[in-house]
Amino acid sequence: MSSEALPAEVPGDQTEPQDSREGEPLAKQPRRRACNECKQQKLRCDLVANDAVSSTCSRCQRLKLTCKIDNDFRRTRKRRKSFELENEVRDLRRRLATREASSNAAVEWPILTPAVPSETRASDAIRSSPSNTSGPSLDPKESSRVPGLTTQPVIDQPQAPRRSIIAIPRPRKLGNVELSVEEIDELYLIYILHYHPYLPFLDPGTTIHEYYESSELLFWSIVSVAARRLQSHPTLLQKLARSVTDLLWKSLRSIPYSLRAVQSLIILCTWPFPTSSSTADPTYMLAGMMVQLGTQMGLHRALSAEDFVKVPLHLSMYEYSEWIKTWESCNIVAQSVSVGCGLPATIQMQDWSLTIAPESATLSLHDIALRWHLRIEQFRHRVSQALTSNALDPAGFTSVRERLSLYRLLNASLVDLEREAINMTPITRYYLSAARLHLHSFYLLDESSVDGYSDRIVVLYQTAYSLIEQCLEMDNEESGFFHYCPFFCYQVFVSAAFIILKVMMNGYFEKLLDVKSGRKLLDAAISSLRKMSVANNDLPGRLSDVIGFFCTLTDPRVISGDSIDDLRLRVRNRLSMSIVYDSLWEWRKHFQSDGNRDENSEIAQDKWTSPSYSVLTNTISTATIWF
Template identity: 35%
Template sequence: MEGGQGAQSGGATSPTTSIRPGTGNSYKRKRSGAAEFESSPGSGGEENEDEGSTRRQPGVKRACNECRQQKLRCDVVQDPFTTCSRCSRLKLECKIEHNFKRVGKRSKHAEMEKQIDRLRRNLQRAQAQGFMVDDDEEMDSPIANGVYSRNNQSFMGSDEAVSSLLHLKQSGSYNLPRIVHELENVGLTEDTIAHLFNEFWCYYHPYLPFLDPNQSSEQYFQQSPLLFWVIIVVASRRYTVDPGLLTSLSGPFTRLLWQTIGEVPNNHFVVKALCLICTWPLPTSTTSTDPTHILCGVMMKAATGIGLHRPSHTQDFSRVNVDLNKEQLHDRVTTWAVCNIVAQSIGTGYGQPASTLYDWTLAVRPGDEGPFKLSPELEARLTIERFCDKVSKEMYSNASDPRGVAGDEIRSMLTRVYRREFNEMQVGILSRRDISPIINLHLKAAGLHLRLSAFFDSPTTVGYMDDLMGLWRATVAFLDLVFEMETTNGQGLNSNFLRYATYYILQMIIAACFTLLKLLSTFFAREIDFERGRQLFHRTINAIRSMSIINNDLPWRLAELMVQMYNGARIEQRSQLQQMRDNGNGNGHERPTAVDDSLQLKVRCRMSMSLVFDSTWRWREEFQAQGRGSIEAAMKNPTNPDSAAESSASSTHMDSTLMAPTQTSAHQLQNQLLSAANTATGSLTPNQNHGLPSGMMGGVGYSESNYEVFDPLNWMLDGLVDFPYSYAAVQGLEANSLV
């Protein structure tokens, strides 16, 4: 009866709560004929079972792991060991392990069902809290992108976990991509890392070719985790597979960056990382929160601290003896050269003194083929940046001037000297066949850097108009090359190169655009091709916007600001009015250009970039202070430079002067401008200006001699343009500054 009861009880018991073997004689008798079967996990009768099995079948001690897992008959022979027929047929690994225990499928499935229910409840709770889960967009899945978020507050991975568990329950196999490297809550798979590194080598490396593309990503990680993550961050700027990757990495990467700096870098791989992040800094909405200039100083001090400027005497900067081979020495020389190239471009682009050191290590040695020999690309860049350094130090580092600007006569003489030197340098560099178009672009940028000194001249300076004309030509030459490179694939250069260009190139494009805006709105507009300048200005605005990385960053804001200044100045209407005046003389001769001081700068301490800071400063002082000069709402609906929106005092779009010129009389133009002024300031009489700037009065036809033509120092005239935006409402932008 016991045996019957035991058998009956065993048959009625749940698989997850089966009776322990060895608790009854009937169970032993039942198991004695099937010694090859394995007991359930935790069985206590395994030894007795093996002894009985050995007695009945000499040579067979126990079943192999695979057969025990499936509870199948096994004919494995232990001594001498012979693979069982099932493992041989299925090509499985046949082995016997004494500590092997079966995994119960039913109990495992029950556990997975509980986990699925728990994940579903978490998912429903997350959706109730407002989290969005896109089931249909495969590319937004962390598994599809190879980018995983470890944030405990994120439930985006719940769907994938549910799917994988259900798949496993159906006896399937689900291999999740393995996370290779992780930075705080952001993990990257091997495929994602390979894709990002490939993006870096293809699109960013040509601008600063000093890293070795033949090295693997893992080698870069072993050299320096910061260098590895800098490459990832730079490549993620335009990573279309996961556009939000840069935003996810910004916080963790910034903390890693400052932590590494705080530990006092002691190897040149960290210096390489600083070179890259200074060349392609993280996006920001204002220069007041941009740490690039500070990081550049850290880069140079870290480089000299480990003796990169004396690479052949590195042991003088180390506690241990350092013996470098030829390749290691060359690597350090190259890194030191790139440090100076980056430091000079940052000094030029930010209008700050460059912390460069052009010493014996970087001296030009014709015919030298040793480890101190740089690649043709870097050697050309170093030559150009050395020239920019000369211009900055000689023109904007005058010890006898509180603002550091050289006097008019000295600056005029230096301009002639450096103009000849620039032409010779340009001929020498462009004559080489192993130079990429990017070098030519930096040449044109250096020429613009030289010519921007014209804004520091006074109208009485000898050759004033010639310097302005040289500035106009340098600006046009630089921008023409930019757009030529953007539309063609020359010498292996990728199209749409502006998307991947360095921040220095962006800064020079912004300076060129402000130059066009300034020249087109003053007396000098009569000396140049106005239509060419207008088209170039609109095209440059679009180029700056295309270089924006994230919404509402500094390039996008500056582009919108320049368009609004263009609208507020009503540049084209004034140009047409001036042209009609010249043609209405009746004697067939144009009047000579009346030179005034409208091109003078108030901000004069930012070297060649003073124009950019002067323009934004004036915009802020004259219009933001009145509560009307803001660009915040325009970020969502940006002004279209090519639009033909109607001209009105309250319009934030381009006015109708952007349309093709029509046969409008000078009297009609005067009435339009005067009407716009009356809208904001009340009716004006020729003898009353009611606070309207004198430049405006001259622009609308008043002939008094003490009134000038439109004064660009007042970019937006009172009441001409109404900006219904709150400047202080923007998060992340300081209330008192745009740049």
């Protein structure tokens, strides 16, 4: 019971004098008063106050408490209560003045975060206070404690009522980067206008300052993505890369996790920091952690979220919607990252909670776009699972007859999906084109002797051709596709460019295709990849040099051979991205063998000094960046 409540007069505090039977004068009985401890608890106290004799009440004696009577206790408590009331009034006045002065500081609705154990709520409260913004956890030892290494129990308190957060815009600093309020607002506007439409899972009505109050990592993740193309501060992304990465690993070391941590991973996996080597890119690993953290928190069972915490938890409609959208985005990003890396996906696409969302009529346009993106990624996951489910095959491919039947069924499902999405946004239509390319890319893994092989390769070529044309059209619009698209969109674009390069330069198919228009489209693809490049010598820039290298060769059949049988891929275990890895192997093999063969010849000397070749030799290490 609170010590602030004023204790009532304790029964028996004073005794009435009793008459003497013998007519003797009234004897003054010892005066009884409650000690401080009993007063606080409003309990009966048997302490006898006597100036001459020091005594202790039975309750304090039993509980080994300090039993004393403080005459200033009541006055001290009143002063403390008055001081707290003054502070509360002062705080309310400040909030009211802030709300009236700046509409940006007013909260339209509260920042609702999923309930977590009490130690996490305390950590969040300390982190969001103005006097402590240095660390992501309250106590590093406590927050990083591994279950099972201590026998000390952690008792959770009942969940405190959720309150609205009034976030006052302030300058923020991380490492050697300090941003003003105006710069922060500009970056957030860039994110909402240009990046948010590709994965609209955050609430645009929540200000960037409110996101900072709930998660410092999420705040800086949004800022980092918006800084990718910031013309007024071209070095901001490089400055943020190390600091935000350090903050990410520091946050992941502190457990338990929050919804905002999962949302931060979604953003950083969709637009990762630029790197020159795929082997140094942690995106695939972070995508797996993202799904595992979401599952551990119970995002996949939002209706039964209380099963995953130790305190009573009842999600509001807003919170439930946020959990569902975050879990949908987890699966979208995990599947997209796995396709781009050519690796299996660690996702739960057959999750019951992904099929119980409200009808589309009750959803916003962004919610509908996110739901369509999820359906498309579910289809891509089904393609990979269906075509690589044979445990008897070294690469997991099903038998030839079964694969042909699956091609027909999957193509029919994709046509139905495209028919439903006829009125969707250009971004959704692009995701459908990427799904079609993912399915048709498996045609390259067939044997040339299989019925209809050449027809399927032509269809694959046309699919890749259409996807690149669609991307060029989207970039010509105000949206600027190549500047703002997610990283997995770049990976699909690279795959389409290598498909056109390999098929068009094959001796058999060059007679069936329009090679002139294909070369022209490849030139546009190379320029587009350089447009996607965010930093010097990053993956889009280096891969554009590899494609340009093959386009300048005097013998165009180096990459794909003369006959239809030469189109067979050497790399067969990277799913639909096998074409990219196979082409890089061919580039590496050709570059090394050609250099060793002509090293001491005059022809080689002329070749190495030619202008076109000298530029491309800057990519000598590019062949190793994907391995």
